[in-house]
Amino acid sequence: MxxxxxxxxxxxxxxxxxxxxxxxxxxxxxxxxxxxxxxxxxxxxxxxxxxxxxxxxxxxxxxxxxxxxxxxHEPTRREIVEMFQIKESLEGLAASLLARRGAVPELEVLQRNIDESDAAAAAGDAARYAELVGEFHWTLVRGADNDKLTETYAWLMNQLAYDRLVNSTVADPKRLTASDREHHRVLEAIRDKDPYGAEMAMRDHVHASSRAALHRIFGDAGPRPAPGDPATGTTTDHTEEK
CATH class of the missing domain: 1.10.10.10 (Winged helix-like DNA-binding domain superfamily/Winged helix DNA-binding domain)
Structure with a gap:
């Protein structure tokens, strides 16, 4: 042995x-x-x-x-909130960096991903869409071309057990459809070479995902809505009440 x-x-x-x-x-x-x-x-x-x-x-x-x-390990609500706050910052930075890089191969990978995601969303295939979500986020992070960012992101995704959370949240058809629209906005800003717009679109997407995840886990409304959240029309900030 x-x-x-x-x-x-x-x-x-x-x-x-x-x-x-x-x-x-x-x-x-x-x-x-x-x-x-x-x-x-x-x-x-x-x-x-x-x-x-x-x-x-x-x-x-x-x-x-x-x-x-x-x-x-069973993370507390506070731990999950804090990890999503870090995720929001890291992915916002990644989107901004990718928007600065111009025409790189990752853009075409993201476009193919979105095309497949549209098809999965239209078919109501939550399992396939969840797989594509992981690919979208990892492609964006790797496309930032920052090794330290990628290392930190990998550690965070393990702690957050993100795949499990995605499978849970996109089981809701409304969240699946909203997530797909949010991915479109992120890629549009990146293609427009708009670092600020890409970062804000990505931050809003992650924030919306965190609200959905917290609702699924704890049955609450999650963090406060992001600025201009179309679902609420609010103008509050990203500060989380703990």
């Missing part, structure tokens, strides 16, 4: 496997992660499983309770 390595026979590490299950929602927030079952599944001792848990705890994905077990 493999005693110390956290790499599985397929070359994928235990850390990657467990992280993926948490982010996808296969392991739900608050769920006890079965240490012995994982060791048996991947044909390793419990030692590498525990080492993987330590790494994932540093990433904020699990919480180790001595003599009790390891649980998937």
């Amino acid at each position: 493999q005693e110390t390595s956290t790499e599985t026979t397929s070359g994928v590490t235990l850390i990657d496997q467990i992280r993926s299950r948490i982010i996808s929602g296969e392991l739900a927030p608050g769920e006890l992660i079965p240490e012995t079952a994982l060791a048996e599944e991947f044909h390793v001792s419990r030692t590498p499983v525990r080492e993987a848990f330590k790494v994932l705890q540093m990433e904020g994905l699990v919480h180790i309770r001595p003599r009790v077990g390891t649980y998937v």
Whole structure:
């Protein structure tokens, strides 16, 4: 039996496997992660499983309770709000940087993504649309051509378990349609080489997404509406009441 390595026979590490299950929602927030079952599944001792848990705890994905077990971290409302605030800033910056770059390959990838997203939205295919959402956001971030931004964004997306949140929010047809329109506005500003407009469009999109996510999780209205939110006509700022 493999005693110390956290790499599985397929070359994928235990850390990657467990992280993926948490982010996808296969392991739900608050769920006890079965240490012995994982060791048996991947044909390793419990030692590498525990080492993987330590790494994932540093990433904020699990919480180790001595003599009790390891649980998937269940973020508080405040934590989710704060992570979305950072996401809003990072993606707003990414959109602004991409708008400054001119005609780069990422623009055509984004356009194809939006074309496919339109089709998924028209068909009411929430699962496919959720996949395209992830592609859209990651293409935009990578298109900013800023390695430190990309690294920080990857860490944040893991903590936020964003794929799970997207699948939940776009299950609402109204949110799916609104999200699709928001993506159009972001790309239009980027193509117009309007850094400020692109940043504001992206910030408003992420803010709207955060409101939808908080409503799905906690049943509240989420953060206050963004400036000029067409759904409310409000002119409040982005400040979150905590």
